[in-house]
Amino acid sequence: MLVNGELDDSISAADRGLLYGDGVFRTLRVTGGQPLHWQRHYRKLQQDCAALALPCPDASLLLEELHRLIASGTDGVAKIIVTRGAGVRGYAPPGNPIPTRILALTPCPPYPGESYTQGVKLRICDLRLSHQPRLAGVKHLNRLENVLAAAEWDDPGIAEGLLLDMGDNVIEGTRSNLFMVSGGALLTPDLSRCGVAGVQRERVLEWAAAHGAPCRIAQFGPGELRAADEIFLVNSIIGLWPVRELLDRSWSYFPFAMQVQEWLSHAPD
């Protein structure tokens, strides 16, 4: 782990990242010693920092530090956290914050191979996401809703929890974005009021545009999702998982999802 470029595994207990969750983060795959889709992740980091009016560390600095953590040929998961640093007491951000940057590398989680080919089981969480347009889409450090939702089940047979918002619209998984295929078109939830807009979601949207696949950002509920031809989940660590079970429905054939999965794992960017 590197904290502000130093080999360290601790931060100041006066850091605003701890006190208020005043910061943002990214989680990305490292394969063969290379961080995947680095430019996309950095662009999101910049956007998310901007949403909090937080100075974003330079790409070259972060990339240099990432490579100090990554041994040649390594596979793993890299996490980058940027906080507003330590400051005087009180919520008001300091005028000239000195951001804290934390980089960590951990092994890849051992996901079962059949999750990719046969799909995963999805459950609907009781927790409903609140609407906060000022923070929607941003991968910030205020993640208690995700924590509460992920605490709802411990059956290892359930791979992910589906999050609805206060209006019972489908938004995302606790740690993934969601797509459904319906009548030949791809649909993914509108994230303008809540949710995290991830890099893989962006890649799928671009894939659809590049391949002329009808695709819409839309508002839909669990009933429409249940009636979908296919459902799939994406994030930067898992890649793409088709959904094989939700509520009383099951799916075993995911031609659309498999096509996107193939593309996601092989397209250079």
Added chain:
Amino acid sequence: MLVNGELDDSISAADRGLLYGDGVFRTLRVTGGQPLHWQRHYRKLQQDCAALALPCPDASLLLEELHRLIASGTDGVAKIIVTRGAGVRGYAPPGNPIPTRILALTPCPPYPGESYTQGVKLRICDLRLSHQPRLAGVKHLNRLENVLAAAEWDDPGIAEGLLLDMGDNVIEGTRSNLFMVSGGALLTPDLSRCGVAGVQRERVLEWAAAHGAPCRIAQFGPGELRAADEIFLVNSIIGLWPVRELLDRSWSYFPFAMQVQEWLSHAPD
């Protein structure tokens, strides 16, 4: 500063308090070497921990550690943070978390004396609080809404920002609870969907009950607030500030607020 009972000013960069804001906190006054209203603060800490299914450290342990930080006769502000500690990667809380406790003592902020006698200026923030009943009332570490709201102004003549919710209901200040006096009755916002229910708010509600003062937890907007006979703000650090200015209105006479202020600062509990 004490971290888990040791003189330290750093915490693990893998602490869930940093990663997810997965924790709660209290801020309380220390006067003449004694933490004020300790039992109330501890009760709230317990309730807030329970809301997150987080084990709450024993009162005796926290109090012993507080007294190690507080020299005899000291005045100051004590902050207690309890997080879910470090754990494996992912939002799901570990089954047997080892909470992190952080205690810090800082000097009292130098609040001007006239804030207490002549009142303070209050402005309405643009940011609207989101509705999350699962977290409402709880003083947790997900405080980005407060940070964004407090960043909206830097005029030192404005003492506090008023937070409305998505439905334009009055909720609280960025770091205080709010009361208004209208037609001889005391009203304070309903905090069942957002906001933090502080110890001083609880004390005022109990004062009203004990003194037979008509008092209601209610839903009201800025228009009704503007028309109030008096407005006042409370928290455990400032005590009570009457409001002298809001929107185009000003107040200079606060008999009700002054009576509550007198009681709050002298009642033993």
